[in-house]
Amino acid sequence: MKKSEWSDREIEELLRQMPKVKDHRNPIDMNQNFPFKKRNAFPWLVPSIATAAAVFLCIILGTKFIGGPTSQLFQEKSLNEKSLNQQITLKKENIQPKDQTFSGSDNREPLKSSIYENEVRKGKVITYWIPDEQAQNIIPISTIVHNIKNKSRLDVFNEKMAQLNENEWGLDDFYPINADFNFNEKSGTVDVNVPADHEYGKGSSNELMFINIIKKDISSNSNVKKARLFTDGKPGIEFGNTGIKNEIMIQPERHHAYLFYYPNRHESPYLVPSIEPFENIRDAFKAMKKDRNGLKKSMHLKIKENELSIRNKVLYLPVERDSKIKNDQLTVFSYEALLLTAKEFGMEKVVITDAPIKQIGPFDLTKENKVPIAPNMRNIE
Amino acid sequence: MDSVFDELYNKYHQDVFQFLFYMVRNREQAEDLVQEVYIRVFKSYDRFEGKSSEKTWLFSIARNVAIDYFRKQKGWKDKLMEKFDWSASQVKDSDPIPEEIAVQKEEIQWVYKSMEHCTMDQRAVITLRFIHDLSIAETAQTLGWTESKVKTTQHRSLKLIKRHMETFYVKEGSNSDEKVRVER
Structure with a gap:
């Protein structure tokens, strides 16, 4: 039996379900592969100057030999010219690699890794603090989010944290944080609500990491001075070492190297x-x-x-x-x-x-x- | 600092990559071609006049890069001829399916395989329209076509895919008693 079971609409629907395919390469490594980023505006300039200098030398020395009376000198002159010409060629060859080293060996333009004012435009910069694989350091990772419309920074923060690729970046899989973050306009605080079965209170490194990351995330992305903590809507989060904590004061992070x-x-x-x-x-x-x-x-x-x-x-x-x-x-x-x-x-x-x-x-x-x-x-x- | 270029890169390179992936049907090749697209973007973005959106402009460059890639391919003429010879190509299943597709349900795999039989233009239209969700007008702008040409090409592509889906159903799906239906 050869009968079509699909209408045009159904095929369209299937096409829309095709997987989103992503380029998993590290953006910095990829950018480094671009051979062009900083092109020399006048690639001919240095070789030209070198050639001009060599010709100038040729003329100076040449005139000296022309002044000589004997044919032997003329012979020497032509020999000298020859060797000078060789030098010119050598010079030209030498100059090119030298020029290349100015913009980095193998022509790769080094790239910046941070976000600068002129790149942000209408987007918002969000910074997430992510532990390294050994849970020794907390690494700030920043991103620019465009097309935000009427969303608050905290909405964007909540929305995007599920999309972090910590493992791909060589960091520990920490996000999304198992908690709701809400801004309380009345108290001017960020309310952090964890479910009853959360695991952030188990183990001292877990709780330290959780508290530090909450502090740093809020400090980097807002001017809020206090976070109130809740478990399943009730005030306080119980931590194994520090006991029940109801709030965390957020200090601006400053004066670090x-x-x-x-x-x-x-x-x-x-x-x-x-x-x-x-x-x-x-x-x-x-x-x-x-x-x-x-x-x-x-x-x-x-x-x-x-x-x-x-x-x-x-x-x-x-x-x-x-x-x-x-x-x-x-x-x-x-x-x-x-x-x-x-x-x-x-x-x-x-x-x-x-x-x-x-x-x-x-x-x-x-x-x-x-x-x-x-x-x-x-x-x- | 080439901040405009950087923004074009950061904002759209995943879209460009995905478009090229479905055009050339090979991850490694798509990775190389993304680079070629951005070399062309770098050479010309200061002349970009903003008549079209940045996204459609980038897709149009990506499409040209994909066309050039196919032109350079050895034996592309043979491949093209197969497109016209339906009887020869209907059972063809040459390229291995990429991992991303292989883990999908059978019908998605059939759609992917069927797309191989589309022409470059047909593939570009259905990729832009349905995978990238561009409107008819945006697709027309990307390809430099009229909207009616986009509609006609889209219609023909869907028919072609449907025809190949039928074949896959007969060949691979008929062993199963289950009726193949699209999950809605």
């Missing part, structure tokens, strides 16, 4: 604030030069933190004159860690003075650069 955290199986580090705060920005910069509590050193620029100055929320930071700053991915991450640390101390812009290089990745070091809105941008869809 940003260091690197390398997740397993990933090459790119996350920029992560130190656990402890620092008294001043100089100490924070110093702390970035060493590994600390499972985080790796993030300062790969030879900064002179003792000579820094601050004017109108702009940080002026000199670097060693003879320091060789590379235009590579590690340096870009390091510079972003510097910007984020500066932000922790209320800075809005940073100027590197005496920079021996004009550009690192997307950052123009001849100008002041704004501090990021949030670290570690990832797409959530």
Whole structure:
């Protein structure tokens, strides 16, 4: 029997049920594969200058030989010209790879990892704090959400937390949090309600992680100063170690130094604030030069933190004159860690003075650069 | 900073990837072609005039990239000829089914297999219309066609898929006594 069982409408319906296929590659790794991002506007310029210089040399030396009386000299001249021509060719060959190293070996343009003001437009930036696989550090992951219409930031936060790909990012599967988050306009608090069978109270690391993440999530995404805790609608959450807690005070997170955290199986580090705060920005910069509590050193620029100055929320930071700053991915991450640390101390812009290089990745070091809105941008869809 | 480019990338690259996946029917190839799409976007986004939406503009570039890919394919003429030779192609089942499709119910797998028999244009229309949920007008804008051409192509594609579904039903589904119906 050969009979169609499907109408056009049914086929349409089946087509709509086709699976959503996603590109699972890490956006940063993917971006690095783009061979073009920063193209030299005048690729012919350096070889041309080199050729012109070589021709100029040729003329100068050539004139000297032409001035000579004997044919032997003429012979020498032609020999010299020949060798000069060879030099020119060699020079040309030498110049090209040199030019390439300026924008990074193998032509890859280093990329930034944080979110900056000009990228946000009408979207909203949401930051989720996610534990690493060893539950040692909490990593801030930020995303820009577009097309929000009339939704509040908390609505978007609730909606998107089910879509986080923690495992793919080399982090611990923590979200969605088994709790409802609601903003209580009357009390000006975020009310966190867990079900009766929640497991956040079992084990000290569980409860510490839960409380810290709630604090950091609320602090990063709102100005709310207090979270009230509920279990199944009744006040308080019982934690194994600390007993019943009814509320958590939310302090703004400030004065931390940003260091690197390398997740397993990933090459790119996350920029992560130190656990402890620092008294001043100089100490924070110093702390970035060493590994600390499972985080790796993030300062790969030879900064002179003792000579820094601050004017109108702009940080002026000199670097060693003879320091060789590379235009590579590690340096870009390091510079972003510097910007984020500066932000922790209320800075809005940073100027590197005496920079021996004009550009690192997307950052123009001849100008002041704004501090990021949030670290570690990832797409959530 | 190429913030506009970055935004185009962050906002749409999953859509572009999915479109290419259903066009070329191969994850690795789609990954490579996404890169090609964004190279073209990078070369031309400063000239983008905003006459169409960013999304339809990106889809139109992705479609051109997919067409170029098929042109470069060895033996593409043979593949094209098979499209016209119904008797030769109706039992063809050459490419392995991607994992994402293989885990779906049988009818979805048949739809996917049937799409292989569509022409590039037919595949583009049904992918944009039903998988990406674009309107007739948006699809027309993406393909640079009139709306009536989109409707005609859509109609023909659905007929073609239906015909192949019948064949799959006879070939693979007739062993089962259950009547094959779409879950609504």
